Amino acid sequence: xxxxxxxxxxPVEFSSELITKFDDxxxxxxxxKQKSALLPxxxxxxxxxxxxxxxxxxxxxxxxxxxxxxxxxxxxxxxxYFMRPQGKYVLEVCRTGPxxxxxxxxxMDYIENKLGVKEGEVTPDGLFSWRGVECLAACGFGPVLQxxxxxxxxxxxxxxxxxxxxxxxxxxxxx
Amino acid sequence: MAxxxxxxxxxxxxxxxxxxxxxxxxxxxxxxxxxxxxxEEVVEEVKKSGLRGRGGAGFPTGMKWSFLAKPEGVARxxxxxADESEPGTFKDRYLMTYxxxxxxxxxxxxxxxxxxxxSYIYVRGEMMPQIRILEKAIAEAKAKGFLGKNILxxxxxxxxxxxxxxxxYICGEETALLESLEGKRGNPRIKPPFPAIAGLYGxxxxxxxxxxxxxxxxxxxxxxxxxxxxxxxRSTGTKLISAxxxxxxxxxxxxxxxxxxxxxxxxxxxxxxxxxxxRLKAVVAGGSSVPILPANLFLKTINNEPRLMSxxxxxxxxxxxxxxxxSGGFIAFDEDQCIVRNTWNFTRFYHHESxxxxxxxxxxxxxxxxxxxxxxxxxxxxxxxxxxxxxxxKIEGNTICPLGDxxxxxxxSAIRHFRDEFEWHVTxxxxxxxxxxxxxxxxxxxxVTA
Numbered sequence: 001x002x003x004x005x006x007x008x009x010x011p012v013e014f015s016s017e018l019i020t021k022f023d024d025x026x027x028x029x030x031x032x033k034q035k036s037a038l039l040p041x042x043x044x045x046x047x048x049x050x051x052x053x054x055x056x057x058x059x060x061x062x063x064x065x066x067x068x069x070x071x072x073x074x075x076x077x078x079x080x081y082f083m084r085p086q087g088k089y090v091l092e093v094c095r096t097g098p099x100x101x102x103x104x105x106x107x108m109d110y111i112e113n114k115l116g117v118k119e120g121e122v123t124p125d126g127l128f129s130w131r132g133v134e135c136l137a138a139c140g141f142g143p144v145l146q147x148x149x150x151x152x153x154x155x156x157x158x159x160x161x162x163x164x165x166x167x168x169x170x171x172x173x174x175x
Numbered sequence: 176m177a178x179x180x181x182x183x184x185x186x187x188x189x190x191x192x193x194x195x196x197x198x199x200x201x202x203x204x205x206x207x208x209x210x211x212x213x214x215e216e217v218v219e220e221v222k223k224s225g226l227r228g229r230g231g232a233g234f235p236t237g238m239k240w241s242f243l244a245k246p247e248g249v250a251r252x253x254x255x256x257a258d259e260s261e262p263g264t265f266k267d268r269y270l271m272t273y274x275x276x277x278x279x280x281x282x283x284x285x286x287x288x289x290x291x292x293x294s295y296i297y298v299r300g301e302m303m304p305q306i307r308i309l310e311k312a313i314a315e316a317k318a319k320g321f322l323g324k325n326i327l328x329x330x331x332x333x334x335x336x337x338x339x340x341x342x343x344y345i346c347g348e349e350t351a352l353l354e355s356l357e358g359k360r361g362n363p364r365i366k367p368p369f370p371a372i373a374g375l376y377g378x379x380x381x382x383x384x385x386x387x388x389x390x391x392x393x394x395x396x397x398x399x400x401x402x403x404x405x406x407x408x409r410s411t412g413t414k415l416i417s418a419x420x421x422x423x424x425x426x427x428x429x430x431x432x433x434x435x436x437x438x439x440x441x442x443x444x445x446x447x448x449x450x451x452x453x454r455l456k457a458v459v460a461g462g463s464s465v466p467i468l469p470a471n472l473f474l475k476t477i478n479n480e481p482r483l484m485s486x487x488x489x490x491x492x493x494x495x496x497x498x499x500x501x502s503g504g505f506i507a508f509d510e511d512q513c514i515v516r517n518t519w520n521f522t523r524f525y526h527h528e529s530x531x532x533x534x535x536x537x538x539x540x541x542x543x544x545x546x547x548x549x550x551x552x553x554x555x556x557x558x559x560x561x562x563x564x565x566x567x568x569k570i571e572g573n574t575i576c577p578l579g580d581x582x583x584x585x586x587x588s589a590i591r592h593f594r595d596e597f598e599w600h601v602t603x604x605x606x607x608x609x610x611x612x613x614x615x616x617x618x619x620x621x622x623v624t625a
Binding site: 028030033035036037038039040042043064066070073074077078079080081095096097098100101102133134135136137138139140141142146148149150151152153 | 426
């Protein structure tokens with residue numbers, strides 16, 4: 001599960017800005033219930049680093065005064081958290097029934113061919129990875145995809161709109 | 176056109192801001208409740224309204240509220256379930272995006288009724304844009320004195336927070352949601368104790384869907400009895416329906432409960448019929464978990480009565496020939512859709528989303544997925560249908576939470592109504608990978624307008 005590789009060996013130090021954000025989250029819960037902040041804090045950490053490395057999760061455990069395993073078991077349970085490095089832009093395409101009725105499978109095939117990498121892999125330039133995800137609650141506007149960490153939504157996808165999106169992100173990502 | 180109780184002002188420019196929302200009569204329910212009613216009277220109005228939970232189970236909201244334990248000196252919580260994840264359902268996203276103050280207003284009134292001093296809105300993590308919209312709305316309401324200490328000078332204090340999920344369908348189940356809000360894996364709890372007795376942090380807690388809480392606003396403004404005049408029988412009020420799949424005009428519609436399904440599906444006010452001039456093959460009326468119905472059984476009940484969009488009429492005929500209102504996730508399938516492929520897709524979803532706590536669900540959903548995969552890809556056998564029904568029966572009712580039932584029903588109903596299509600995938604396996612079965616005998620009995 002928690003693979004020990006080069007990326008996992010990189011130590012992590014949270015910035016004071018990030019810690020201030022953590023403190024703000026913790027203030028939402030009653031005294032002693034700071035563990036409730038775990039999911040929001042993992043989102044903040046992932047937004048900062050692009051994924052959740054073991055050293056980052058250990059730091060979160062220290063901050064919340066909980067055991068490391070309490071962070072790992074949560075991080076691996078929820079589908080939004082990445083346990084390995086991703087592309088700078090992760091295209092997450094809804095692959096559930098209603099979107100498939102309006103062509104989501106074709107869009108996923110198209111993205112796979114366009115990016116030239118399989119689901120879960122990163123493009124050689126480090127800019128993109130993609131994956132199918134389960135229902136994003138936008139069934140009337142399918143096919144849809146989202147891109148974190150803002151989780152910007154792209155609806156009614158066509159091959160042309162995917163071309164435009166990837167072109168825009170390439171220009172943005174290379175600057 | 177029926178009157179809208181929730182979405183009346185949805186198209187007003189700037190309605191997502193406090194000032195415009197307020198200028199359209201927004202927050203009147205907060206003023207009325209906090210200044211002129213007791214918490215018990217608010218609960219009484221919601222009881223009179225007959226409002227039934229809009230998240231899927233349809234349990235009367237007022238009754239749920241009245242079960243809340245109120246021990247001295249123990250905090251009570253209201254948690255809004257905005258983990259909208261049921262395939263086919265996207266009404267809560269719509270409401271939170273375009274009219275967030277309606278939810279905030281409902282949260283204040285409901286929190287007051289329940290005596291909660293801190294309330295949470297648990298939003299699925301993928302809806303980060305909606306989380307930011309809600310946080311902005313909360314800040315605006317607080318700046319205007321509708322949240323925080325001593326609201327409107329009434330002495331009532333309330334803090335409201337938004338909590339993101341992490342991407343897990345199971346957290347729509349209320350006890351899994353509470354586990355998640357406590358920073359844990361979303362494993363549903365064994366009930367009893369029910370959240371009304373021991374919920375968040377072990378304290379008495381009510382969990383309500385976004386739409387249920389929003390509906391409290393018109394209920395308080397107009398009175399429970401007036402609200403109950405809308406709708407039909409025990410299906411009172413209006414309901415948001417998310418229409419998707421192969422309809423001409425997908426989107427979120429507010430309907431009076433009791434609207435004939437034929438009108439909903441074919442009139443231009445709502446879905447506008449089936450897209451691309453095709454015919455209707457099947458409908459999933461209430462989100463992926465409810466039984467799928469072929470077009471003929473969906474439009475008319477087995478007794479040849481027109482079916483209505485109400486809890487009772489959709490369930491008419493039981494599971495043999497009926498379905499459920501569920502969350503109002505309405506998915507239409509046109510003549511070119513493959514029922515086997517869709518059933519496989521849904522089952523993969525449930526397998527992916529099973530929390531893994533209960534063996535029947537953890538193992539059964541994976542098993543059904545494998546069998547459906549081989550049927551769809553031309554490697555099935557005629558005994559597979561009985562096997563699927565057998566596995567689904569062994570999941571149903573044998574799990575801690577309803578995800579097991581939700582995984583079993585789509586499979587059992589697809590085989591019940593579309594067995595010939597499944598068998599055709601076995602007997603004509605080469606053909607089945609190149610084309611779809613088509614519309615067969617379950618065709619939409621209505622004539623198609625060009």
